[in-house]
Amino acid sequence: MSFTKTAWKNIRRSPYQALAAISIMTLTFLAISFFTFLLVGSSKVINYFESKPQVTAFFKNEAKPVDITALKSQLQSTGKVASIKFVSKDDALKIYREQNKDDPLLLDLVTADVLPSSFEISTIKIEDLNGISNALTKSSLVSEVVYQKDVVSTLSAWTGAIRKIGITLIVLLSLVSIFIMVTIIGIKISQKKEDIEIMKLIGATNWYIRWPFMFEGIVYGIVGSIIGWAIATGGLLYATPFLESFLKGIPVLPVSYLQLLMLLGLEALLAAFLGIVSSYLAVLRYLK
């Protein structure tokens, strides 16, 4: 009888223990999948906002092109600026027309003269936004400065919180799943104590005895991870249309199937690891 057969027999003969082990693993990997989606999604959203022009400075009408060019090189010399894009009055009109193309009344009212020219500036680091925007506000050429610091910093704070909660929850659930698996496999080892003793007396190596239990742990882990991943992925795919309309224009969804499968692969590896750790601990504790 090979160790897989022995392990399969162990699982079949105590279905409720197997169910408990698989359930806790499912829960753990549901949480891991869920928080992975949340973290990947929110960091994509942040990336999106970070890559957008973060400071927009509108120039006064009297600002001369020469002065504007001087200001541009001055800003670039600080070394903090990733890009500066000059938007002329005509460009602004094009953007305006594009945004309001469904409303002819608004289009008629506005000409290039009314709209200000502007700089769209992104910084290399988010922390430098404040300095740049201050410098622009002081400039005599600039009428108004708008920047998205608030959006990004709020999002960053949220992501940080999600990450902390997620990691804490995942660590806790992993520990709980290890404890539960150690207990379950421990019970099984206790039940087979006499058999194990006999096998050792007739020359079974420790690994011969350990393997079926380790394999059992791996099976629980992997089955749990597949179910947990399937539930989370199903939920994500189900919610994708709704989320897409919610995150209008921000390229987060749809998540590619390859990435989802990669997540499954990583989770299965982690699950096997958890299974091995717990059964090894159980064996260490009960197999003296």
Add this chain to the structure above:
Amino acid sequence: MIKLDKVSKKFGTGAFGLSDVSLVVEKGEFVFLVGSTGAGKTTIFRILIRDVLPTGGNVVVNDWDIVNLPKNKVAALRKKIGFVFQDLKLLLDRTIFENVALPLEVAGLKAAEAAKTVEEVLAQVGLLEHKDKFPIQLSGGELQRAAIARALVLSPEILLADEPTGNLDAATSWEIVKLLSDINKKGTTVVMATHNTDIVKSLGKRVIHIEKGKIVDDENHHAHKSSEEKEEEKKEEKKKE
């Protein structure tokens, strides 16, 4: 070959299981280990398979230095020594066939390869017809044979039998001893612990008498008999049968 040199075993309770036991069992010998319950017979056996370590002295089994044997070699040692346990230690949820196949399985043989060997051994002990029964369905003597079959299945050079006639009636006991004697004739060293003096006397083999952890008598002269004497002995045995 089994060699114990001034072996002592002191248990955790402070009681001496063995004190200063020295003995040599040559390859191919048949030796009785006699003594009352608690005399130390089982302790000697348990030391030989490294189930317990002696507190003093040296133990050599074939080429194995038992006292200094690394832990990872213990399994290999146990595969070389057949052990018929006093309480048999058969697995109750496995058939006789599966029980006897267990050492082969543990040794990593494929089921198909093992089956042939198992059937041979079962035939040798006369249990082939019962191979698909569970231990609970067999009589005491049959269970003893099953335990012997399991001990033999890896063709060990040494067979240790701990009170194999303990719970059996005289006729069945005699059958078991005859089986062990046949195994011995094929070259296996057999050490049998017993307190059945009738059997010991009638077989006329070497007897090591142990009491309270000490050897009180070792009729070692059998081991040094000439081959002619041994032949005569065999003839006598046949007459008896």
